[in-house]
Amino acid sequence: MNFRMIKILPxxxxxxLFSQHNADSVQMxxxxxxxxxxxxxxxxxxxLTKNIGARLSxxxxxxxxVDWALLKLKEAGADKVWKEEVMVPVxxxxxxSLKIKTADGKWKPVNxxxxxxxQGTNGKDVEAEIIVVSNKNEFDALPREFVTGKIIFFDYVxxxxxxxxxxxxxxxxxxxxxxxSWAGKKGxxxxxxxxxxxAVDDVPHTGMxxxxxxxxxxxxxxxxxxxxxxxxxxxxxxxxxxxxxNSNCRMAGEKLSYxxxxxxxxxxxxxxxxxxxxxxxxxxxxxxxxxxxxxVQSIEVLRAFxxxxxxxxxxLRVVCFANEENGVRGGxxxxxxxxxxxERHIIAIESDGGGFTPRGISMVMDxxxxxxxxxxxxxxxPYGIHDFDxxxxxxxxxxxxxxxxxxxxxVVDSQRYFDIHHSAEDTFDKVNRRELLLGATTMAQLLYLxxxxxx
Amino acid sequence: MNFRMIKILPxxxxxxLFSQHNADSVQMxxxxxxxxxxxxxxxxxxxLTKNIGARLSxxxxxxxxVDWALLKLKEAGADKVWKEEVMVPVxxxxxxSLKIKTADGKWKPVNxxxxxxxQGTNGKDVEAEIIVVSNKNEFDALPREFVTGKIIFFDYVxxxxxxxxxxxxxxxxxxxxxxxSWAGKKGxxxxxxxxxxxAVDDVPHTGMxxxxxxxxxxxxxxxxxxxxxxxxxxxxxxxxxxxxxNSNCRMAGEKLSYxxxxxxxxxxxxxxxxxxxxxxxxxxxxxxxxxxxxxVQSIEVLRAFxxxxxxxxxxLRVVCFANEENGVRGGxxxxxxxxxxxERHIIAIESDGGGFTPRGISMVMDxxxxxxxxxxxxxxxPYGIHDFDxxxxxxxxxxxxxxxxxxxxxVVDSQRYFDIHHSAEDTFDKVNRRELLLGATTMAQLLYLxxxxxx
Numbered sequence: 001m002n003f004r005m006i007k008i009l010p011x012x013x014x015x016x017l018f019s020q021h022n023a024d025s026v027q028m029x030x031x032x033x034x035x036x037x038x039x040x041x042x043x044x045x046x047x048l049t050k051n052i053g054a055r056l057s058x059x060x061x062x063x064x065x066v067d068w069a070l071l072k073l074k075e076a077g078a079d080k081v082w083k084e085e086v087m088v089p090v091x092x093x094x095x096x097s098l099k100i101k102t103a104d105g106k107w108k109p110v111n112x113x114x115x116x117x118x119q120g121t122n123g124k125d126v127e128a129e130i131i132v133v134s135n136k137n138e139f140d141a142l143p144r145e146f147v148t149g150k151i152i153f154f155d156y157v158x159x160x161x162x163x164x165x166x167x168x169x170x171x172x173x174x175x176x177x178x179x180x181s182w183a184g185k186k187g188x189x190x191x192x193x194x195x196x197x198x199a200v201d202d203v204p205h206t207g208m209x210x211x212x213x214x215x216x217x218x219x220x221x222x223x224x225x226x227x228x229x230x231x232x233x234x235x236x237x238x239x240x241x242x243x244x245x246n247s248n249c250r251m252a253g254e255k256l257s258y259x260x261x262x263x264x265x266x267x268x269x270x271x272x273x274x275x276x277x278x279x280x281x282x283x284x285x286x287x288x289x290x291x292x293x294x295x296v297q298s299i300e301v302l303r304a305f306x307x308x309x310x311x312x313x314x315x316l317r318v319v320c321f322a323n324e325e326n327g328v329r330g331g332x333x334x335x336x337x338x339x340x341x342x343e344r345h346i347i348a349i350e351s352d353g354g355g356f357t358p359r360g361i362s363m364v365m366d367x368x369x370x371x372x373x374x375x376x377x378x379x380x381x382p383y384g385i386h387d388f389d390x391x392x393x394x395x396x397x398x399x400x401x402x403x404x405x406x407x408x409x410x411v412v413d414s415q416r417y418f419d420i421h422h423s424a425e426d427t428f429d430k431v432n433r434r435e436l437l438l439g440a441t442t443m444a445q446l447l448y449l450x451x452x453x454x455x
Numbered sequence: 456m457n458f459r460m461i462k463i464l465p466x467x468x469x470x471x472l473f474s475q476h477n478a479d480s481v482q483m484x485x486x487x488x489x490x491x492x493x494x495x496x497x498x499x500x501x502x503l504t505k506n507i508g509a510r511l512s513x514x515x516x517x518x519x520x521v522d523w524a525l526l527k528l529k530e531a532g533a534d535k536v537w538k539e540e541v542m543v544p545v546x547x548x549x550x551x552s553l554k555i556k557t558a559d560g561k562w563k564p565v566n567x568x569x570x571x572x573x574q575g576t577n578g579k580d581v582e583a584e585i586i587v588v589s590n591k592n593e594f595d596a597l598p599r600e601f602v603t604g605k606i607i608f609f610d611y612v613x614x615x616x617x618x619x620x621x622x623x624x625x626x627x628x629x630x631x632x633x634x635x636s637w638a639g640k641k642g643x644x645x646x647x648x649x650x651x652x653x654a655v656d657d658v659p660h661t662g663m664x665x666x667x668x669x670x671x672x673x674x675x676x677x678x679x680x681x682x683x684x685x686x687x688x689x690x691x692x693x694x695x696x697x698x699x700x701n702s703n704c705r706m707a708g709e710k711l712s713y714x715x716x717x718x719x720x721x722x723x724x725x726x727x728x729x730x731x732x733x734x735x736x737x738x739x740x741x742x743x744x745x746x747x748x749x750x751v752q753s754i755e756v757l758r759a760f761x762x763x764x765x766x767x768x769x770x771l772r773v774v775c776f777a778n779e780e781n782g783v784r785g786g787x788x789x790x791x792x793x794x795x796x797x798e799r800h801i802i803a804i805e806s807d808g809g810g811f812t813p814r815g816i817s818m819v820m821d822x823x824x825x826x827x828x829x830x831x832x833x834x835x836x837p838y839g840i841h842d843f844d845x846x847x848x849x850x851x852x853x854x855x856x857x858x859x860x861x862x863x864x865x866v867v868d869s870q871r872y873f874d875i876h877h878s879a880e881d882t883f884d885k886v887n888r889r890e891l892l893l894g895a896t897t898m899a900q901l902l903y904l905x906x907x908x909x910x
Contacts, residue, residue, distance in 0.1 A: 036615045042655075160491045160889070163838055200497075200888060357812075357868050359839070383618055384814070384868075386841045413812050413839075413868060415889045433655060434615070434870045 024379055024452075027310075028445045032383065034304050035441045041300040042433040044072055045293065045355075049286035049428040057280035057323035058090035058255050065279050066258050069295065069320045073262030076299050077306030078318070080265065083258035086333040088323040090255050091117050093283055094248025098192070098222055100130075101242040102235050110228050111202050113284065113423075115176060115193070115209040115221040116326045120247035126151075126220070127244045128189045132236045136174070139182060148187030151243045154179045155194045155233050158226070158418070165198050165414040166353070169421075172196050180221035181212045190220040190245050194229040199419040202227035206282050207422045208326045220247055259330040263317040264305060272315045272338075273450060274348035275301045275443050278324030278331075278396050285426035289417060293355030293436055294394075295320050297410075300440035301447060312451050314346055321396040324352070325422075331396035335403060345405040347450050349443055350394025354421075355436035356412040360387025361446060364398075365406030369454075373408070376449055385442055387411050408446065410439055479834055479907075482765075483900045487838065489759050490896045496755040497888040499527055500748065500810075504741035504883040512735040512778035513545035513710050520734050521713050524750065524775045528717030531754050532761030533773070535720065538713035541788040543778040545710050546572050548738055549703025553647070553677055555585075556697045557690050565683050566657050568739065568878075570631060570648070570664040570676040571781045575702035581606075581675070582699045583644045587691045591629070594637060603642030606698045609634045610649050610688050613681070613873070620653050620869040621808070624876075627651050635676035636667045645675040645700050649684040654874040657682035661737050662877045663781045675702055714785040718772040719760060727770045727793075728905060729803035730756045730898050733779035733786075733851055740881035744872060748810030748891055749849075750775050752865075755895035756902060767906050769801055776851040779807070780877075786851035790858060800860040802905050804898055805849025809876075810891035811867040815842025816901060819853075820861030824909075828863070831904055840897055842866050863901065865894055 035041075052068060055061040066083060073081045096114050099107040114120060131146070132153040133139040139152065154175045162168040179191045195205035202225035211218045222245065224232070235241050260279060263272075277294020281287020298318045305316055322330030338345060347365075361380075363370045374388045393407035401407055413435075420426045490496075507523060510516040521538060528536045551569050554562040569575060586601070587608040588594040594607065609630045617623040634646045650660035657680035666673045677700065679687070690696050715734060718727075732749020736742020753773045760771055777785035793800060802820075816835075818825050829843045848862035856862055868890075875881045 032618070033616045161488045163487070163893070165889070198889060357870050384842075387839075415812050415893070416887050419887070432871050432874070434620070434653060438618070438870070 021379065024449065027448060028379060030308060031304055031444045031448060032441045034308055035300060035437050035444065036434065038307070039300055039437040039440065040303060041296040041436055041440055044296040044299060045288065045431060045436065046428055048292050048296065049288045053286045054283050055279070055281050055287055056283040057088045057326060058257060059283065062257065062280055066260055069260035069279055072299050073260065073302070073318060076303035078262030078264060078302060081260070081262040084261055084334065084337065086257055086259060086322050086329050087254045088257040088329050089327050090252040091326055092250060092252050094120065096120065096247035096249065098224070099244045100232065101244070103239045107244060111204050111225045112222045113204040113206040114247050114249040115223055116206050116282065117251065118180065118209055118221045118249055119218045120220055120249040121245055123246065123248050125244050125246050126189050127242060130192070130232070130236065130241045130243050132233055136182070144186045147183060150188055151190045151192060151245070152179070152183040152188045153192040153232060155229055157194065158196060158198055160198065165418045168198065169196055169418055176207050176223065177209055180209055180219050181215050184215050184217040184219040188219055190222070192243065193221065193223050195223045195225055197226050197418060197423070200226060203423045203425050205422040206284060220245060222247070257322050259322045259334060260320040261317060262302065263315050264302060264312055266313055266315040267311045268313045270315060271344045271346050272317050273346055273447055274317050274319050274397065275447060276319040276321060276348065276350045276394065276396060277352055279320040280323055280325055282325055282422050284424045286428055288426050288428045288431050289354035290421055290426055291324070291352050293431060293439070294351035297351050297355060297436065297440040297443060300437070301444040304444050310448065314451050316447065324396050328395055332399045335399035339403055345400065346454050347406050347408060348397040348400050349408045349410065349446065350397045351410040351439055351443060352394040352396070353410065353412045353414065354417045355431050355439050356416060357435045358385060358410055358412050358439045358442040360385055360390065360411035361442070362390035362392050362409035362411050363388070363407070364391060364393045364401055369406050372453065379449070380445070383438065383442060383445070410443055412439060476834065479904065482903060483834060485763060486759055486899045486903060487896045489763055490755060490892050490899065491889065493762070494755055494892040494895065495758060496751040496891055496895055499751040499754060500743065500886060500891065501883055503747050503751065504743045508741045509738050510734065510736050510742055511738040512543045512781060513712060514738065517712065517735055521715055524715035524734055527754050528715065528757065528773060531758035533717030533719060533757055536715070536717040539716055539789065539792065541712055541714055541777050541784050542709045543712040543784045544782050545707040546781055547705060547707050549575065551575065551702035551704065553679070554699045555687060556699070558694045562699060566659050566680045567677045568659040568661040569702050569704040570678055571661050571737065572706065573635065573664050573676045573704055574673045575675055575704040576700055578701065578703050580699050580701050581644050582697060585647070585687070585691065585696045585698050587688055599641045602638060605643055606645045606647060606700070607634070607638040607643045608647040608687060610684055612649065613651060613653055615653065620873045623653065624651055624873055631662050631678065632664055635664055635674050636670050639666070639670050639672040639674040643674055645677070647698065648676065648678050650678045650680055652681050652873060655681060658878045658880050660876060660878045661739060675700060677702070712777050714777045714789060715775040716772060717757065718770050719757060719767055721768055721770040722766045723768045725770060726799045726801050727772050728801055728902055729772050729774050729852065730902060731774040731776060731803065731805045731849070731851060732807055734775040735778055735780055737780055737877050739879045741883055743881050743883045743886050744809035745876055745881055746779070746807045748886060748894070749806035752806050752810060752891065752895040752898060755892070756899040759899050765903065769906050771902065779851050783850055787854050790854035794858055800855065801909050802861050802863060803852040803855050804863045804865065804901065805852045806865040806894055806898060807849040807851070808865065808867045808869065809872045810886050810894050811871065812890045813840060813865055813867050813894045813897040815840055815845065815866035816897070817845035817847050817864040817866050818843070818862070819846060819848045819856055824861050827908065834904070835900070838893070838897060865898055867894060
């Protein structure tokens with residue numbers, strides 16, 4: 001190669017690269033324009049949250065949501081829509097109350113929610129002295145005889161110092177998940193946990209807990225709001241405090257339910273690209289950010305492909321998973337089914353961090369694929385997508401990791417999510433139209449590039 | 456330099472750089488922890504918005520806000536606080552209404568707001584047929600005799616295709632600013648403009664308009680909400696529509712007012728670093744995001760420096776500017792004063808894009824300083840600060856550009872701002888605690904680095 005060639009080559013290659021980059025960037029802009037101007041995701045979310053609302057897996061509302069998703073996928077232009085059978089656990093909340101008595105002798109009600117999958121008190125009052133611990137070490141240091149017969153209050157504070165609130169949620173997660181099991185093993189009557197909440201209000205947040213297989217006593221677990229936790233902790237510093245818990249929540253067996261699937265069949269290839277969210281929510285609020293947003297965004301991706309006539313080579317499939325919140329049965333069943341059918345998937349994406357402004361793409365895939373997605377960074381930057389470093393993917397698609405499916409997650413601004421997550425405050429008004437549509441845009445753009453470049 | 460040295464040197468320099476980087480990153484984390492855990496900005500904003508609320512420049516409420524800012528700066532730990540005199544224009548809204556009559560003959564009220572600085576109808580009904588244009592070209596094509604005596608409806612749509620909504624705002628800005636002047640010159644009776652709003656609701660947004668110096672007729676200008684604009688435009692497609700406008704808004708001379716300033720005097724250097732927002736707001740809503748957020752964030756920066764004992768070399772000065780919204784008198788006066796006093800400023804930062812999640816730092820400064828700030832990118836990345844490309848700064852600090860002061864702006868997520876900006880919806884509940892505090896964190900961190908590295 002002579003000197004002249006060396007000087008020319010970069011320009012020449014640059015020309016090719018630029019030209020390809022340019023064609024892709026034009027197509028990505030068309031996707032963005034279509035979704036931001038004509039997107040139906042926001043209206044669909046209004047419909048889902050206001051006309052169905054909370055839709056706990058196993059509930060009648062969830063079954064309505066199944067019919068709703070079938071309809072919306074058809075409206076969006078899916079070639080095929082169907083329901084995928086899955087057995088889900090049924091948990092019912094029933095009535096519940098928690099009262100606190102301090103030195104003044106009066107019982108005062110506290111904002112509370114039983115944790116999902118928890119046992120209740122069978123409608124009887126369970127009354128006991130409250131003992132507070134700030135973390136697991138403090139609990140572990142308590143002698144069994146001191147714990148026995150008490151109600152243990154785990155007041156582990158949501159750590160505001162994390163910039164990504166998902167890390168603070170992960171940091172505090174074991175208290176919601178396991179405190180009842182720890183305390184039950186030492187003979188406690190019930191546990192109260194501080195809600196996993198970034199807010200400074202008094203809203204309680206539910207979420208899944210679990211008993212260990214060897215738990216002989218399955219004691220009730222309830223969450224209280226941050227302000228209630230602050231007040232209770234303060235009271236406990238200088239006096240004995242008693243709690244009276246009464247709840248009817250219980251597991252009620254299993255039930256046949258469904259994930260909902262719709263697709264535009266691949267024009268040249270039967271391999272599948274999944275874009276997804278979970279259709280179930282907790283039984284309080286409206287399941288707007290968690291995960292109505294991911295559902296309507298996934299449907300929006302399909303709608304935009306159809307409307308723009310993008311003619312996907314591979315099958316573009318929207319999966320609305322059942323039972324993410326209290327069992328992940330939908331995600332596990334889907335992975336099992338595609339494994340049995342030997343149905344090859346070239347990528348699966350999930351949006352389950354809320355419909356907030358997208359900031360990046362997280363990846364669980366081999367390094368060569370990861371680097372290829374990272375090489376598209378310049379194409380994504382005009383859309384504010386800059387974070388390609390995180391290595392996780394959604395709960396529902398994780399079971400596909402073992403099958404070798406490359407997984408991606410929509411990374412969104414995390415600041416507001418845990419203010420409302422799993423609470424009565426997760427309602428439609430917390431969702432911003434443009435933020436929601438931009439999340440759909442990012443996923444559609446990524447699938448456009450994957451469809452074109454991956455075999 | 457021998458080969459061995461070449462191999463060693465990068466490691467050695469890397470060690471020095473890493474060590475410096477590390478010390479800075481530890482200090483920046485302390486700033487972040489302090490603000491996210493102990494920050495008072497959110498409570499201060501509650502106080503400002505709920506106990507004072509809207510505070511139009513020249514109003515009594517604004518004067519209350521002056522006293523409030525003096526107090527809050529003292530509470531935050533300022534060594535000195537003072538008021539800086541500035542003459543501001545006084546504009547009063549008074550009562551106002553707009554009614555529309557379609558073919559059914561009934562007058563129907565429309566959600567509306569007179570634009571700031573606009574003349575009203577002096578309390579008289581101004582009634583005329585409405586003519587709609589979608590943009591300036593369409594208006595320019597209308598013959599004068601067709602415009603004369605009519606009310607012109609400028610229905611230029613806020614362009615949802617921009618990813619940064621600030622660009623859409625800029626794109627549509629001339630209609631709010633100048634439509635009355637254009638139409639007045641052709642003999643129109645009044646103008647109606649579609650609000651500069653990214654929302655899909657029917658909330659009208661006000662904001663400053665101006666008449667040209669040669670305008671003989673200063674005709675009234677009002678804004679209507681996006682849904683009202685859609686409906687009016689639709690009606691105008693197949694029938695004559697009449698408007699009846701009645702308003703009392705007017706300019707009412709000038710008044711002595713104040714910007715509010717507080718500082719921690721430099722420990723080794725009298726040169727100044729400014730962090731700022733504007734204390735005035737429009738007269739509707741609560742001025743929460745615009746720009747209560749910038750004010751409480753700036754105070755928070757000073758509080759964090761004091762609380763952490765950072766011992767700023769240069770003077771750290773908080774400026775709460777008067778009259779950004781309808782005159783920029785505070786900003787102009789401040790620049791004039793520092794020029795007269797020959798008071799050297801090494802940087803001025805403003806937060807006036809709302810207290811949303813920070814994403815970057817915009818800069819108006821010479822290339823060497825810009826590159827130095829860009830060289831700190833790695834230090835900022837853990838905080839999600841990644842955009843160092845934008846070249847603008849806040850309206851209030853812009854007058855300092857001519858004095859050679861390096862200017863910076865806090866770049867924040869822009870998706871929600873123009874849903875509520877200049878409207879009755881700009882209320883405290885639209886502000887998220889963590890997003891607000893993170894913006895203060897970014898500015899405090901930048902000032903820490905500037906203070907340490909710039910002479």
